[in-house]
Amino acid sequence: MQQLADWGWARDGEAVKTAALLVAELAANAVVHGRVAGRDFLLSLTVRPATTAVPTVPATLRIAVSDCRGKRLPTPVPASRPTDERGRGLLIVETLAAHWGTEPRPPSGKTVWAEMVLEGGAAR
C-alpha cells in the first residue's frame, strides 16, 4: 500500500500485506453492503506511533471505512461450507485485526474500523 510505504513501512512486508487485506475487505463491504446510491465511502488510515517508554507499545494502524448506511451493520457469519464464497470477509478481519468494531457516523452512516499492530516499525 502506497501510503504505508510512504510512511516508511516495507512495501513487501507482512504489515503492508495485512493492511491491504483489511482495507480490501472493509472497502468491499462498504461498496456491496453499505452502499447508498449516489454516495461514496470514506477510507482513513491512522498510525499511532510506537512508544519507547517502558513498557514499549508497538505502532498500530487504524483502518476506518465509513459508509452511508447506518442501519445495516456488519454481522460475522459462522464458519460455513468450504465451497461458500460469501461470508468470509469479516472472518478474515477478525483473524488479522487486533480489534475491530462499528460506530455510528451521524447523521445516517457508520464507520467500520480495524486496528492492527505494525510489526517491524518504519524503516526511517
Ligand SMILES: Nc1ncnc2c1ncn2[C@@H]1O[C@H](COP(=O)(O)OP(=O)(O)O)[C@@H](O)[C@H]1O
Ligand atoms: N459495511 C457494511 N454494511 C452493512 N452490512 C455489512 C457491512 N459489512 C458487512 N455487512 C454484513 O455482514 C455480513 C458478513 O460480511 P462478510 O463476512 O464480509 O461477508 P460477505 O461480504 O461475503 O457477505 C454481510 O453479508 C452483510 O450482511
Ligand SMILES: [Mg+2]
Ligand atoms: Mg465481505
